[in-house]
Amino acid sequence: xxxxxxxxxxxxxxxxxxxxxxxxxxxxxxxxxxxxxxxxxxxxxxxxxxxxxxxxxxxxxxxxxxxxxxxxxxxxxxxxxxxxxxxxxxxxxxxxxxxxxxxxxxxxxxxxxxxxxxxxxxxxxxxxxxxxxxxxxxxxxxxxxxxxxxxxxxxxxxxxxxxxxxxxxxxxxxxxxxxxxxxxxxxxxxxxxxxxxxxxxxxxxxxxxxxxxxxxxxxxxxxxxxxxxxxxxxxxxxxxxxxxxxxxxxxxxxxxxxxxxxxxxxxxxxxxxxxxxxxxxxxxxxxxxxxxxxxxxxxxxxxxxxxxxxxxxxxxxxxxxxxxxxxxxxxxxxxxxxxxxxxxxxxxxxxxxxxxxxxxxxxxxxxxxxxxxxxxxxxxxxxxxxxxxxxxxxxxxxxxxxxxxxxxxxxxxxxxxxxxxxxxxxxxxxxxxxxxxxxxxxxxxxxxxxxxxxxxxxxxxxxxxxxxxxxxxxxxxxxxxxxxxxxxxxxxxxxxxxxxxxxxxxxxxxxxxx
Ligand code: ATP
Numbered sequence: 001x002x003x004x005x006x007x008x009x010x011x012x013x014x015x016x017x018x019x020x021x022x023x024x025x026x027x028x029x030x031x032x033x034x035x036x037x038x039x040x041x042x043x044x045x046x047x048x049x050x051x052x053x054x055x056x057x058x059x060x061x062x063x064x065x066x067x068x069x070x071x072x073x074x075x076x077x078x079x080x081x082x083x084x085x086x087x088x089x090x091x092x093x094x095x096x097x098x099x100x101x102x103x104x105x106x107x108x109x110x111x112x113x114x115x116x117x118x119x120x121x122x123x124x125x126x127x128x129x130x131x132x133x134x135x136x137x138x139x140x141x142x143x144x145x146x147x148x149x150x151x152x153x154x155x156x157x158x159x160x161x162x163x164x165x166x167x168x169x170x171x172x173x174x175x176x177x178x179x180x181x182x183x184x185x186x187x188x189x190x191x192x193x194x195x196x197x198x199x200x201x202x203x204x205x206x207x208x209x210x211x212x213x214x215x216x217x218x219x220x221x222x223x224x225x226x227x228x229x230x231x232x233x234x235x236x237x238x239x240x241x242x243x244x245x246x247x248x249x250x251x252x253x254x255x256x257x258x259x260x261x262x263x264x265x266x267x268x269x270x271x272x273x274x275x276x277x278x279x280x281x282x283x284x285x286x287x288x289x290x291x292x293x294x295x296x297x298x299x300x301x302x303x304x305x306x307x308x309x310x311x312x313x314x315x316x317x318x319x320x321x322x323x324x325x326x327x328x329x330x331x332x333x334x335x336x337x338x339x340x341x342x343x344x345x346x347x348x349x350x351x352x353x354x355x356x357x358x359x360x361x362x363x364x365x366x367x368x369x370x371x372x373x374x375x376x377x378x379x380x381x382x383x384x385x386x387x388x389x390x391x392x393x394x395x396x397x398x399x400x401x402x403x404x405x406x407x408x409x410x411x412x413x414x415x416x417x418x419x420x421x422x423x424x425x426x427x428x429x430x431x432x433x434x435x436x437x438x439x440x441x442x443x444x445x446x447x448x449x450x451x452x453x454x455x456x457x458x459x460x461x462x463x464x465x466x467x468x469x470x471x472x473x474x475x476x477x478x479x480x481x482x483x484x485x486x487x488x489x490x491x492x493x494x495x496x497x498x499x500x501x502x503x504x505x506x507x508x509x510x511x512x513x514x
Contacts, residue, residue, distance in 0.1 A: 005327065014401065043412070045266075063272075064236070068223070079351075101254050198214045218267060251263060270374075279370075296512035303324055319338065321335050340369055390402050418468045467481070
């Protein structure tokens with residue numbers, strides 16, 4: 001794990017060094033948990049969004065998109081439950097003056113116990129080799145059973161406290177478990193308090209008439225309050241979906257792990273409206289559809305897993321997370337929730353108007369049930385970087401840092417390089433650039449040795465580099481180098497467009513999901 005953390009640190013520096021992600025307001029020493037995307041980061045991010053958007057709106061005839069505003073009527077957040085219940089339990093350590101989420105401290109304690117169990121299993125697996133029966137070992141080994149019993153008891157106590165919003169009990173668990181502040185190493189904890197995660201501001205021009213408004217903590221509510229507008233104007237029939245990509249804001253108490261947990265981030269959400277009673281079938285379909293979307297990126301099928309929620313929110317009847325194996329463990333990238341008719345019913349109650357769907361086939365009106373798929377752009381970005389960053393030792397003793405990005409998502413698709421800055425080679429390279437720049441993102445580079453230029457392109461994940469040399473002027477061929485295999489082949493200039501276009505095509509990536 002320690003080694004993984006080191007690699008992660010180097011990945012974070014790499015992101016800055018190569019124009020992917022910068023700390024926000026850096027020249028003023030930054031703003032906690034807020035980041036800016038640089039020249040390469042924004043290209044990768046836009047490509048991720050395009051991949052998601054097209055997967056939703058091109059591949060499904062019954063899904064359309066919207067773009068709702070960040071500010072919304074404040075009653076929306078009352079109706080959705082965010083004003084009263086979008087809280088995290090926080091606790092401060094009096095010595096270090098550091099603030100933590102009480103639930104996270106306890107979950108980390110649970111993870112430590114799980115680690116102990118896994119270590120026992122790993123040790124035994126090594127000892128017994130092929131003959132090892134893991135299930136039996138877990139059921140019978142006294143040390144594993146002892147740890148498991150501890151885990152079960154703690155988990156039960158923790159779930160009960162969270163479900164009852166019993167803040168005193170959360171603090172008592174922290175004390176009983178001997179959990180200390182990682183900075184000060186002491187148990188000098190304050191009481192646990194609830195902390196609402198929504199940012200608020202004021203709208204209006206005079207102090208008297210100002211209205212408190214919130215920066216949306218999720219994009220979904222913009223879809224719920226527009227669902228009937230879209231349904232009617234788009235003549236949509238259930239089942240149908242509405243997709244949206246946009247910024248969301250949460251005043252996270254503990255913002256850590258780079259862009260994994262930010263205060264300003266971007267979500268890609270899709271609400272799928274279905275007939276009551278069919279929601280669990282749709283939930284299963286969407287689980288599979290979304291997993292395929294992730295796997296089509298080619299980062300490795302074993303990097304993903306579902307984490308089904310055992311405890312459900314009172315309005316949900318099924319929920320799962322798609323987790324990705326980050327260097328700091330399996331973490332949620334996307335949530336898929338069967339939210340019943342909770343949100344629409346709440347809005348109906350609070351706005352006092354009927355927002356029911358009229359089913360022309362059965363002549364009845366009802367409030368649709370909703371399956372939601374909710375994925376973070378930034379977490380997807382991070383998962384892709386973590387899954388493709390490699391510090392590779394080459395056979396010739398050299399090393400290179402390479403991002404094996406899915407070619408379709410790479411910020412630059414083709415680097416165009418004249419071997420030398422003279423003899424008409426730059427002119428020829430520019431000619432190629434001027435032709436291909438209409439098809440995909442190209443980058444012209446004539447500075448430094450070819451080796452250095454290759455390394456620069458490897459570091460930003462450019463799938464192809466083409467070199468124009470003296471022979472090019474005679475035979476109209478270039479050397480095309482593949483990022484991953486580093487193999488080079490001589491090809492006619494007129495073939496370049498076809499070869500690169502095929503590899504970087506969104507259509508091909510979309511097809512991989514089927
Ligand atoms: P977590 O438990 O990690 O706080 P969540 O369950 O609150 O996440 P959701 O409300 O389900 O998250 O939001 C859907 C998606 O939005 C998440 O799967 C994640 O990808 C993204 N997301 C949520 N909060 C943040 C954040 N603070 N920074 C970056 N992405 C986020």
